[in-house]
Amino acid sequence: MAEIRIRNTEERISGEANVREFLEKQEVLYEHWNPGKLPAELHQKFILNDEEKQQILSTFDEEIKDLAARRGYLTWDIIALSDATPNLDELLKKFEQVHTHTEDEVRAITAGRGIFIIKGTDDVGYFDVELEAGDVISVPEHKPHFFTLMDNRQIVAVRLFIETEGWIAHPFADASFQKA
Numbered sequence: 173m174a175e176i177r178i179r180n181t182e183e184r185i186s187g188e189a190n191v192r193e194f195l196e197k198q199e200v201l202y203e204h205w206n207p208g209k210l211p212a213e214l215h216q217k218f219i220l221n222d223e224e225k226q227q228i229l230s231t232f233d234e235e236i237k238d239l240a241a242r243r244g245y246l247t248w249d250i251i252a253l254s255d256a257t258p259n260l261d262e263l264l265k266k267f268e269q270v271h272t273h274t275e276d277e278v279r280a281i282t283a284g285r286g287i288f289i290i291k292g293t294d295d296v297g298y299f300d301v302e303l304e305a306g307d308v309i310s311v312p313e314h315k316p317h318f319f320t321l322m323d324n325r326q327i328v329a330v331r332l333f334i335e336t337e338g339w340i341a342h343p344f345a346d347a348s349f350q351k352a
């Protein structure tokens with residue numbers, strides 16, 4: 173289940189209801205899928221062939237279509253990152269810049285872990301959302317954020333898009349952002 177860390181205060185928020193309430197106030201969508209639906213052999217697999225990616229999409233077909241119908245997503249795919257990903261360090265360096273998009277960024281984690289760092293309301297500042305399998309998040313359009321991996325450096329996620337062009341990153345220069 174997702175956990176929140178507020179960077180200014182080091183406060184942590186856990187438990188589904190608390191996390192959902194906090195994220196709702198920050199206008200970040202949070203939902204949960206049952207990661208146990210995935211065949212056991214895919215729970216810890218981070219190098220995926222096309223067939224395995226399709227298997228993940230088929231497993232969560234109902235959840236994906238429900239989310240898409242509610243929120244207008246038209247296409248979806250699978251992203252898998254691990255130390256086996258070519259140029260992972262370079263890729264992460266690129267990811268770890270605060271940016272915005274013209275459409276929301278939605279990710280459903282199906283294996284592994286990841287963090288979204290999001291600029292919250294002025295009273296909260298930047299906060300981390302630590303995600304694990306089953307967590308579904310949508311960072312609203314125009315909300316400054318970035319994504320990175322956690323220490324295990326492994327993740328598989330479903331990405332959903334309205335238009336793939338909407339996902340282009342626009343750098344957001346922010347002097348108030350402290351890396352930590």
Ligand SMILES: [Fe+2]
Nearest residue numbers: 273277317318
């Ligand atoms: Fe992004």
